[in-house]
Amino acid sequence: LYQQVQTLNTDLEKQVQDRTAELQQKVQELQQLNILKDDFLSTVSHELRTPLSNMKMAIHMLKVFPVSERGQEYLNILDTECKREINLITDLLDLQRLEGGTELASTDVIDLASWLPTIIDPFKSRAKEREQTLKVKTPKKLPQIVSNNNSLSRILAELLNNACKYTQDGGEIKFIVECNQKKSSKKNLVESSFSIKFMISNPSEIPASELPKIFNKFYRVPNADPWKQGGTGLGLALVKKLVEQLNGNILVTSSNGWTTFTVEMPV
Ligand SMILES: Nc1ncnc2c1ncn2[C@@H]1O[C@H](COP(=O)(O)OP(=O)(O)O)[C@@H](O)[C@H]1O
Ligand SMILES: [Mg+2]
Structure with a gap:
């Protein structure tokens, strides 16, 4: 009986070891995916922000010219939405930067x-x-x-x-x-x-x-x-x-x- 218990024990230990190795592998894969996701997010955010800044500038220029009341209304909508989008992207980029956790705040x-x-x-x-x-x-x-x-x-x-x-x-x-x-x-x-x-x-x-x-x-x-x-x-x-x-x-x-x-x- 003692021998049986001992074999069972070694079997179990082996199984636990195998499972742990499997899990470690999975964790590593997930960590890599997470890094890829973060890279993707920050690249996309940067790419989105550039045209938006240009759009904002164009809206600003258009507002200088006399336009109909209707035109002014549409320009205001464009302006608000543009600002909202820029804020969202800025928040995303700021968060990304902070999650990196390497940066020290100046005092x-x-x-x-x-x-x-x-x-x-x-x-x-x-x-x-x-x-x-x-x-x-x-x-x-x-x-x-x-x-x-x-x-x-x-x-x-x-x-x-x-x-x-x-x-x-x-x-x-x-x-x-x-x-x-x-x-x-x-x-x-x-x-x-x-x-x-x-x-x-x-x-x-x-x-x-x-x-x-x-x-x-x-x-x-x-x-x-x-x-x-x-x-x-x-x-x-x-x-x-x-x-x-x-x-x-x-x-x-x-x-x-x-x-x-x-x-x-x-x-
Ligand atoms: N002062 C508050 N009183 C009640 N609910 C709040 C308050 N602050 C935050 N919340 C809740 O927490 C959620 C998350 O807040 P937040 O991250 O600032 O996102 P957002 O304001 O863009 O929805 C909000 O959607 C709201 O439901
Ligand atoms: Mg909020």
């Missing part, structure tokens, strides 16, 4: 007190268009932080954009900034680190089952855009990558009819 000193209004003010007027209000709450004294200006603006603008988009007319959107000092003691040393939290809340709930998916590329919650605001599902995927690139954290919670995105950044 800027950002004076939050003067910088924040340049991000928030455009959304105040945008909110007004749908009779929404944007409430801002920040500490009296805002610090200077070291971060990447472009990435941080993009993150906050994308989140504010979503908050406006996914809120009914007349709703209230909240933007809250908090500065925190964390003290941690290691042996006899007391270290303190500063972090800054940006919280953006809006009156709209995302079902718990959807929450893990919203950061996926191209994912949009089904039937969650009754106001027909449109989107590509790339915004949050980009935000997540940008936050990671800046060594920050992003968290989303949704309950009691409210959704809150919290971005925490080291200072």
Whole structure:
């Protein structure tokens, strides 16, 4: 019996080894396919962007000439659609670049007190268009932080954009900034680190089952855009990558009819 068990055991081990080798082979194939897909996507995106930029220029030139009212209307449609397409392709290329993960963000000193209004003010007027209000709450004294200006603006603008988009007319959107000092003691040393939290809340709930998916590329919650605001599902995927690139954290919670995105950044 002992011998039988031992043969069985070796058989099983051999089978496991074979299967593992098979799986490793499959994983390698898939990884290669993934690289091919990424290359394809970025080549195609580049190729698509060039003619679009030329089209945009041509539209711009046409707008200078007097055209009929109808003509002007069509030109405006062309202009909007062109911009939308360029934005989509730019998002795709940015994501592709960030997924490469090799690039380090350059650092800027950002004076939050003067910088924040340049991000928030455009959304105040945008909110007004749908009779929404944007409430801002920040500490009296805002610090200077070291971060990447472009990435941080993009993150906050994308989140504010979503908050406006996914809120009914007349709703209230909240933007809250908090500065925190964390003290941690290691042996006899007391270290303190500063972090800054940006919280953006809006009156709209995302079902718990959807929450893990919203950061996926191209994912949009089904039937969650009754106001027909449109989107590509790339915004949050980009935000997540940008936050990671800046060594920050992003968290989303949704309950009691409210959704809150919290971005925490080291200072
Ligand atoms: N602030 C928010 N409130 C409610 N739902 C949101 C909010 N932000 C994102 N979502 C949901 O997550 C999905 C993915 O967001 P995003 O990646 O920005 O794509 P897009 O806005 O282009 O649809 C949205 O389609 C929406 O359903
Ligand atoms: Mg979005």
